[in-house]
Amino acid sequence: MEKLKNFTSSSLFLPVVALAVLLVFNGIFVEGFFDIQVTEDGRLFGRVIDILTRSSSLVILSLGMTLVIATSGIDISVGAVVAISAAVVCTLIGGRGDGVAETPMLLAMLASVGIGILCGLWNGLLVAKFKIQAVVATLILMTAGRGVAQLLTEGQIITVYYKPFASIAGVIPGMPLPTNVFIALAMVAFVAIVMKKTSIGLFIQSVGINPTAAKYVGINVTMVLFLVYAFSGFCAGVTGLIESSLIRAADANNAGLNMEMDAILAVALGGTLLSGGKFYLGGSVIGAITIQTLTTTLYALGVSADQLPVVKAVAVIAICLIQSRKARDLFEKWKNRGNGAAAAGAKAVNKA
Amino acid sequence: MAAALLEMRNIDKVFPGVRALSNVDFTLHAGEIHSLMGENGAGKSTLVKVLTGVYPKDGGTIHLNGREISPKTPKEAQEEGISTVYQEVNLCPNLTVAENIFIGREPRRFGFIDWKEVNRRSVELLQKLDVDIDVNKTLDNYPVAIQQMVAIARAVDVDAKILILDEPTSSLNEGETARLFKIVRQLQKQGMGIIFISHFLEQIYELCDHITILRNGELVGSYEVAKLPRLELIARMVGKDLNDVKDMDKMAEKSVPSEEVFIETDHAASIGQIKDVSLQIHKGEVIGFAGLLGSGRTETAEMLFGLKDVTGGQLKINGKAEKLANPMAAMKDGIAFCPEDRKLAGIIGDLTVRENIILALQAMDGMFTHIPYSEQVKLADQFIEKLRIKVSDRDQLIKNLSGGNQQKVIIARWLATHPQFLILDEPTRGIDVGTKTEIQKMAVELAKTEGMSVAFISSEMDEMVRTCSKLIVMRDRRKVAELTGEQVSSDGVMQAIAGGDN
Numbered sequence: 081m082e083k084l085k086n087f088t089s090s091s092l093f094l095p096v097v098a099l100a101v102l103l104v105f106n107g108i109f110v111e112g113f114f115d116i117q118v119t120e121d122g123r124l125f126g127r128v129i130d131i132l133t134r135s136s137s138l139v140i141l142s143l144g145m146t147l148v149i150a151t152s153g154i155d156i157s158v159g160a161v162v163a164i165s166a167a168v169v170c171t172l173i174g175g176r177g178d179g180v181a182e183t184p185m186l187l188a189m190l191a192s193v194g195i196g197i198l199c200g201l202w203n204g205l206l207v208a209k210f211k212i213q214a215v216v217a218t219l220i221l222m223t224a225g226r227g228v229a230q231l232l233t234e235g236q237i238i239t240v241y242y243k244p245f246a247s248i249a250g251v252i253p254g255m256p257l258p259t260n261v262f263i264a265l266a267m268v269a270f271v272a273i274v275m276k277k278t279s280i281g282l283f284i285q286s287v288g289i290n291p292t293a294a295k296y297v298g299i300n301v302t303m304v305l306f307l308v309y310a311f312s313g314f315c316a317g318v319t320g321l322i323e324s325s326l327i328r329a330a331d332a333n334n335a336g337l338n339m340e341m342d343a344i345l346a347v348a349l350g351g352t353l354l355s356g357g358k359f360y361l362g363g364s365v366i367g368a369i370t371i372q373t374l375t376t377t378l379y380a381l382g383v384s385a386d387q388l389p390v391v392k393a394v395a396v397i398a399i400c401l402i403q404s405r406k407a408r409d410l411f412e413k414w415k416n417r418g419n420g421a422a423a424a425g426a427k428a429v430n431k432a
Numbered sequence: 433m434a435a436a437l438l439e440m441r442n443i444d445k446v447f448p449g450v451r452a453l454s455n456v457d458f459t460l461h462a463g464e465i466h467s468l469m470g471e472n473g474a475g476k477s478t479l480v481k482v483l484t485g486v487y488p489k490d491g492g493t494i495h496l497n498g499r500e501i502s503p504k505t506p507k508e509a510q511e512e513g514i515s516t517v518y519q520e521v522n523l524c525p526n527l528t529v530a531e532n533i534f535i536g537r538e539p540r541r542f543g544f545i546d547w548k549e550v551n552r553r554s555v556e557l558l559q560k561l562d563v564d565i566d567v568n569k570t571l572d573n574y575p576v577a578i579q580q581m582v583a584i585a586r587a588v589d590v591d592a593k594i595l596i597l598d599e600p601t602s603s604l605n606e607g608e609t610a611r612l613f614k615i616v617r618q619l620q621k622q623g624m625g626i627i628f629i630s631h632f633l634e635q636i637y638e639l640c641d642h643i644t645i646l647r648n649g650e651l652v653g654s655y656e657v658a659k660l661p662r663l664e665l666i667a668r669m670v671g672k673d674l675n676d677v678k679d680m681d682k683m684a685e686k687s688v689p690s691e692e693v694f695i696e697t698d699h700a701a702s703i704g705q706i707k708d709v710s711l712q713i714h715k716g717e718v719i720g721f722a723g724l725l726g727s728g729r730t731e732t733a734e735m736l737f738g739l740k741d742v743t744g745g746q747l748k749i750n751g752k753a754e755k756l757a758n759p760m761a762a763m764k765d766g767i768a769f770c771p772e773d774r775k776l777a778g779i780i781g782d783l784t785v786r787e788n789i790i791l792a793l794q795a796m797d798g799m800f801t802h803i804p805y806s807e808q809v810k811l812a813d814q815f816i817e818k819l820r821i822k823v824s825d826r827d828q829l830i831k832n833l834s835g836g837n838q839q840k841v842i843i844a845r846w847l848a849t850h851p852q853f854l855i856l857d858e859p860t861r862g863i864d865v866g867t868k869t870e871i872q873k874m875a876v877e878l879a880k881t882e883g884m885s886v887a888f889i890s891s892e893m894d895e896m897v898r899t900c901s902k903l904i905v906m907r908d909r910r911k912v913a914e915l916t917g918e919q920v921s922s923d924g925v926m927q928a929i930a931g932g933d934n
Contacts, residue, residue: 278800282787285780292777296739296769297845298760298795357782 091351091358095366098349098399102373110380124256127376133257135372136264137319141339142346142364143271144312149347151308152288152356153207153214158316158343160225161199162336165320167229168192169245170238170330179241189248189321196317197310199225204309208302222340229332239329248325260322267318268365275361284308288356342371349399370399437462437497437625438483438594444491445478445649447832450824452478456492456651458644460594460625465616467636467657468629470646471669471864473822473834476629479646480596484516485509496593513593517583517600525572525579530554532571533586557585561615577608584612588619595619596627601635602862605725613639631864633662647671670866686901687879689717694750694853694885695736695767701744705731707909708745713853716883718875720896722925723906729889730772732906733855736887737769738762763796766852770842770859772889774835778842781831785823786812788830788841793848815844820870836867843871847878853885854878860890872899893922905929 106113106127116126141158148155169192174182181188199221206217249260275281286294287304295301316336323335348354349370350363374395375388383391401407438460445453453475460466468476481487483494485503494501496512503509506516523532533554538545554567563581571579580600587595597616601609616639620626628640636643636657643660645652645668652668696712706728713719721729734740736747738756747754749765756762759769771777780788789812794803803811812826819840823833830841839859846854856875860868876899878884890896896903903920905913905928913928915921 277802279794279797279802280799282783282791282794283799285783286791289782290776290780293780296759296771296777297792298758298763299791300758300760300799303799 091360092362092366094402095350095360095363095370098402099366099370099373102370102377106373106377106380110377113380118256121253122256123251127380129257131369131373131376133261134376135369136258136260137322138339138342138346138368138372139264139365140267140315140319140322141343142350142368143267143361144308144315145340145343146347146350146352146359146361146364147284147308148214148312149344149352149354150284150288150356150359151305153305153308154344154354155200155203155218155309155312156215156340156344157199157203157218157221157225158312158319159336159338159340160222160229161196161313161316162320162323162339163226163229163330163332164199164232165192165196165317166324166330166335167232167238167332168195169321170240170324171232173240173242173245175236175238175240177241179243181242181245185242185244192320193314193317196313196315196320198313199316200310200313201306203313204306207309208305226332229330229335233330233332235332237329237331240324241328245325246328249322250325260325263318263322267315268361271361280304280307281359285357285359288359343368345396346371349396435498436460436495437464439495440479440483440492441495442492443479443482443489443494445475445482445487446490448824451649453482453649456646456649457654458651459654460627462593462623462625463620464642465620465626465628465640466642466644467640468627468644468646469636469665469669470652471836471866473648473837474646474669474864475649476646477598477834478649480516480598480627480629483509484514484596513591514596515587515592515594516596516598517580517587518598523571523579523583523586526570528568528570529558529565529574529582530567532582533557533567533589553589554585557589558582561585561588562611577604580604580608580612584615592624594625594627596629598629599631599862600628601630601632609635631862631868633665633865637662645669666865669864685876686899687716687718687876689714689879689901690883696748697736697742697745698748699745700735700742700747702731702735702740703743705740705909706735709735709904709906709911710745711904711911711914713885713887715852715885716879717902718879718886718888718900720900720903720920721887721889721906722893722896722903723929725891727906727929728909729904729906730857731909732904733769733857733887733889736762736853737767737855739769760795763792763849763851766850767855768792768846768849768851768853769855770839770846770857772857772861774838774842774861779830779838782829784827785816785821785830785833785841786826789815789844789848792845796849811848815841815847819844819874836863839863839871840867843874851884853887855887855889857889858891859888860892860895868895875899893925897922897925 110127113127116124116129118124145155145158169188172183172188172191173185176182203218203221206212206220207214247259249258251258283294283299283304286299287301291301319336319339324330346367347364349367350360350365352359352363374392378388378391436459440456440458443453443456456475456479458479468479470476478487482489485505485508488504501512503512503514524535527535530550534550539549539553540546541549551567558565558567558581561581561584563578565574565578571582600612604612616626616628628636630636640657642654643657643665644654645665647669692715693712694715698710700709701707709732721732723729731740735742738758738761742755747756754765756765780791786808790803790808797803809826815821816823816826821840821844822837830838833841843859859871872895875886875888879886888896888899897920900920901916903915903925904911905915905925907929915924915928
C-alpha cells in the first residue's frame, strides 16, 4: 500500500499511466499488437519492437532536450542539426555506385557527431556568453542549419551504397534488435550514470531554478550552460547518424524535420516543466516512447499520414490535460459538486 | 465597543506535515492599527494569506462587517475590500508607475484604456501620500522606498476596508518610515482597519493600538499595546519566562581578534562601485560594515567575494596579493558570503534543505564528483540540529521554510565549507527577534571558538554595535572611518556618517 502510494505521487506516475492507457487501447483494438515473433536467425519482430526501434531517435533527442530545458533554456535547432550531421556522414562516405566508402565509416561517424557537438557549442556560446534568449539563439541554427546541410550535399540527396552504413539503423546479423535501439539504450545508461555519479544534475537544476544564487555558491553557470547545449548537439549528431542510415541517404530538407517539437513534447509529457528546474529523464524517455506509440497506433488504425497530425494533436491535448494541475483541480471540484451543494443547502436551512 | 470590522474565528490551516494554524481567533475594529506578532514560523504570514485568499482555510469562519466571507483568490479578497502590501514589493519593475497602480482595473473609455484618466488619478493618489514623481517612468527608476509607496497607493485606491502591511518598513530609512506612518494614521482616521506586521518593536509601540501574538500556529493572546511592556511581549512570543528573556538580551562578550590579518585591502577600488576602501580583517574578528543604504557596504563585501573586480589598489589574503576573479576563487581562499537578498541570490527554492546545504561544498568539490548521499544526510542533519533549523524533514523544499529558517540554511551551506572568513550581509533582515539574537550570537561564537573572521553588515545599528569589535564606516562608496573599542557605538557611527572627513 505504502509502495503504491509512493508510486502514485512520483513524477513518473502520469507519464507511465498515459503510456499504459495507449498500450491497453492498442491491445484491445489492434490485432496482434503484443505479438512478438522470432525469425530463424534470432531477430525479433512485432509492433512493440517496431515502436521501440522507431522511438530510439526521439529518445536520444529528448535526453539532450531535457537537460537544456532544465536550465530553463530550449534548443529548437536539434532538427536542423540532425540534417547537418546526416549530410556530413553521407558526404564523407560518399554516394559511389560501386559501394566503396570514400572515408572510413568510423571516421565519418565521428566527424558527424563532432559537428553536432560543434553546433551545440555554438548555441552554448550565444546563450551562455552573449546571453541571448535560448529560443532566439537556437532559432538561428534552426533556420540556417538546413541551408548548411544543403551546402554540404550541394543540393543533392546523397544516397550511400556502402553496405555497412545501413547497419546503424538496421540489424547486425546475429543481434535480436536493430542497432539504434542499443545506441539509445547506451545513451540512456550513460546519462543515468553521469547523473548518479556526478553532481552535474544538481548544478543544472540550480542554474534552472535560480541562476543568481547558483553563481553565488560558486557554480560556473556559463560552463553548465555550455555543457548542456553541447550535449544536446551531441544527441542531435547521433540522431543524424541513425536517421540517415535509416534511409541510407542525406536529405537536407527532410532529415529530422519537426523532431525538435516532438522532443520538446516528450520532455513536457515526461513531467519536466518548461520553466526549468527539476527534471525527469525517465519521464522524457517514456514521453518519447508514448509519442511514437501514438503515431504507430494511428497508422495501425488506418489514419492516413495527412490526417495524422490532427488526431495526434487531440491525443496530446488529452494527455496534457491529464497532467495539468488546474485541470485536475477542476475535476476534483466537479466530483465534489454534490457535497458542496449539500453543504450550502444545510447552511441555508440553518439560517432560515 | 463598536462591532468588529473583521472577525476570524477558529481558523485552522494544515500543510503537509505541519499544522500552520490551529484554532486561531483574530478581531480587527474599524479605525484600529493592529499588530500581528510572533517569531518566524509562528503563523503570521499564513493567517494573512488565509485572509487574503492566497491559501484556502481548512477550518473556521471569517466575518467582514458581520457577513461571512471566504475569499478563494487574492482578487476576491480585494473585491471584498481587503488590500495587502507584501514584504517584498509585488509590482512589475518594467511597467510605469501609473500602469502598476491601475494594472488589472484600468479605467476605460469606449472599451479602451483611458490613459489620461490613469495618469491623472495616479498623480492624485500619490500626492495624497506626499509622493511627487513622474508616473510615466518605469518603476525600476525609483528606489525601493518609492516602490513601496506605489504599492500602498495601489492598495489604498481599491476602496479598501482593511489594509494589511506585511513588513512594510524593512527596506525604508527613518524619514521614509515616518512618512509611511503619517499616511497610515491618516488612513486610520478614515476608518480603515489596518493590520501591521513588523519586526521592529519601536515601530509597533509607536504606531499600533492592539497586538495579537501567535506562537507555533496558536493564539497566545490579544492585548492593548499600552498594557503590554516590551519584555513581556517578547517573553510571550518566545514562550519563555521573563527572566530568561532578560538573560537573552544580554549579549555574550565580544570576540577578541588575534594579531594575524586574514584579508586586507589597500585603497581598493572597483569602477562605478567602490572608490576607496582600505581595511584589515583579523582572524577571530567580527567586523561591521556600517553606512547608509547605497554607501558601498554591500559592494565592498561583494568585492571581497570576487563578485566585483578590484580595478584599483590591492587585495591581500594571508599577506599574499590575490586577484579574486569569481566567487569560486574566493571560496578556494576560504571566503564565504551570505548575500543580502535571500530570495534572489541565496536560496534555490525548488531544491531541498539538504541539497541547499551541500551545494557550496559540492561546487568546491567540482561538477564531476558527488558527495555520497549518506554524507549529505549527515551534513544536513548535523547543521539542522546545530543551528536549530525548523524543518519537517531534511528533504523539505527550502521555499516552504520561513525567512529565518531559510537564512539559517544559507549560513549552514557556508559553514559546511569550513570558511576562514564569513561575510553576513543583512543576515537578520525580516527575521524575528529570537532568531536575530541567535544569529548575532553565532557570529561572535564562530569568531571566538573557531578563530573565524566574520564581516557583519546590517542596517540596524544597535545590532552591529552589540556584535562587532570593529566597525568600518562607509559613505559615498569610500571608507570614512574605522571605529574600535569604546568608539563602537551608535553615536560614533552617526558622527562618522554625518561628520565630514576625520
